[in-house]
Amino acid sequence: MSIDISRRQFARSAAAASLSALLPRGVFAQSPAPQKVLIRADSEIGTVRPEFHSHFAEHLGSCVYGGLWVGKKSPIPNEDGYRKAALDYLKELGIPVLRWPGGCFADDYHWRDGIGPVEKRPKRVNIHWGGYVEDNSFGVHEFIGLCRKIGAEPYLAGNVGSGTPEELRDWVEYCNFPSGSTLSDERAANGSPEPFKVRYWGVGNENWGCGGPMTPERYGDLYKNFTNYMRTFSEPRLFLVACGPNGNDMRWSRGLLNTLTGGAPQARLPQGWSMHFYEGGSKPSTQFTVDAMNEQFRIFPRVEQALIQQRALLDSYDPQRRCGIVLDEWGVWDAIPREDEKRYGRLWQQSTMRSAVAAGLGLNIFNRQADKLYMANIAQMVNVLQSILLTDGPEGRNCVRTSTYYAFLLFKPHRAKTAVRVETGSTDPLGLSVSASRSGSELVVSFVNPSDKNNLEVDCELRGATARQGRAELLHHPDLNAYNGFDNPNTIVPKPHEVAVEGARVRVAVPALSVITAILQVA
Ligand code: AHR
Numbered sequence: 001m002s003i004d005i006s007r008r009q010f011a012r013s014a015a016a017a018s019l020s021a022l023l024p025r026g027v028f029a030q031s032p033a034p035q036k037v038l039i040r041a042d043s044e045i046g047t048v049r050p051e052f053h054s055h056f057a058e059h060l061g062s063c064v065y066g067g068l069w070v071g072k073k074s075p076i077p078n079e080d081g082y083r084k085a086a087l088d089y090l091k092e093l094g095i096p097v098l099r100w101p102g103g104c105f106a107d108d109y110h111w112r113d114g115i116g117p118v119e120k121r122p123k124r125v126n127i128h129w130g131g132y133v134e135d136n137s138f139g140v141h142e143f144i145g146l147c148r149k150i151g152a153e154p155y156l157a158g159n160v161g162s163g164t165p166e167e168l169r170d171w172v173e174y175c176n177f178p179s180g181s182t183l184s185d186e187r188a189a190n191g192s193p194e195p196f197k198v199r200y201w202g203v204g205n206e207n208w209g210c211g212g213p214m215t216p217e218r219y220g221d222l223y224k225n226f227t228n229y230m231r232t233f234s235e236p237r238l239f240l241v242a243c244g245p246n247g248n249d250m251r252w253s254r255g256l257l258n259t260l261t262g263g264a265p266q267a268r269l270p271q272g273w274s275m276h277f278y279e280g281g282s283k284p285s286t287q288f289t290v291d292a293m294n295e296q297f298r299i300f301p302r303v304e305q306a307l308i309q310q311r312a313l314l315d316s317y318d319p320q321r322r323c324g325i326v327l328d329e330w331g332v333w334d335a336i337p338r339e340d341e342k343r344y345g346r347l348w349q350q351s352t353m354r355s356a357v358a359a360g361l362g363l364n365i366f367n368r369q370a371d372k373l374y375m376a377n378i379a380q381m382v383n384v385l386q387s388i389l390l391t392d393g394p395e396g397r398n399c400v401r402t403s404t405y406y407a408f409l410l411f412k413p414h415r416a417k418t419a420v421r422v423e424t425g426s427t428d429p430l431g432l433s434v435s436a437s438r439s440g441s442e443l444v445v446s447f448v449n450p451s452d453k454n455n456l457e458v459d460c461e462l463r464g465a466t467a468r469q470g471r472a473e474l475l476h477h478p479d480l481n482a483y484n485g486f487d488n489p490n491t492i493v494p495k496p497h498e499v500a501v502e503g504a505r506v507r508v509a510v511p512a513l514s515v516i517t518a519i520l521q522v523a
Pocket of ligand 1: 058103105205206329379380385401502
């Protein structure tokens, strides 16, 4: 991570003076001294896997029903039952992987309930999320259909808590066996002759909590039992994700790894190690105070520490890193007013300028820890927690792209590039956060300023590269509680931003509460 560079001398050259002349004065005028940043373009960390920008959709509130899925007969513009505006926005952003159907819902979900003629599907009570009657009109075919439309790779969360090894084994066969077995023929009869080719399978969800509650030893035994019957029937090979810790719970992790390996290192290790780490908030989303915001932002260093420490523990069992960390639930979880939930659905939460900054802090961590992370799925895609899209309730026609959507859009240029090291000289959780990635002649740098008041002039030194030109985009609003409402959907949208480039120096104004991505042409 960052190291102290306060003693580093940055040349005060004539070039610097000419650079200053290029920069917008309004912001810099308030800044006492430039913030120094060293971008080590020649010091590689690892690939920024596009999967770091993955998502999660649960049968919860109005995420699926009334959010992504409005039904084929809905007056809301739709494509085969999927909300048309949502499809368009999701395609524009690009969704690498989508996890479904939960969350807690997954361990009470029986996949056969969601196949076959819709009118014959059973009605079940969603015991985790408000006891509404789930009609199962959105099942596995509808989910795979959504993934195909938006170009996402599906990630199915299997039921360990209340299901059986047989049920999960059959779900894999139903989805992935090409043809000729009773289950694969049933899939074909239900409209999908081609196998779904689902690679990612979660073996339970939060089995220390809503998917249990179990001890790590009991879950570990069940993991071995369930996965013993899961087979790769067609390419791609199955990627099985075990339920790792809540946050950075080392007790769970050690207990599970010991149970899985049984003293034989690497035997029975999963391909993926699920972690969940929410960043709780003490205020309703649009009523945050600066103190409450800072308290929430201070959680992010703990997320980074959890990734580092869990990876180190995994390394002691799995030095070749065949088991990857899958942070398949993260994001801000604010205090949610009951009235909002009644109106819009359970866990419906507005996304503000603060939320966008939080997204940027998380995505910067993923770049910095690119060698330790395999996938991350923000919770959740629509209308639940830190959503990228919001609709005004289950019947709502409106669909807006939230501030978090735009933060993700700003990080999109990092995808598939190689993360490189950055030094800011500070480890202050409320100080400037920076990450960078490179591919060939393109260097992408993201700056996140979580301060509510410190406008920064950032003076970057490039090491191992010189820049010819650059452009940048800024996501910013001075009000931490500002958001993209249904009447004002463009309150927080990216805008072109000036970046001054000269050889090994790059200067940019980074206002308080902002996310900026600069794309530099380098040699
Ligand atoms: O995302 C909401 C809930 O948070 C999920 O269902 C569960 O896995 C987690 O506790």
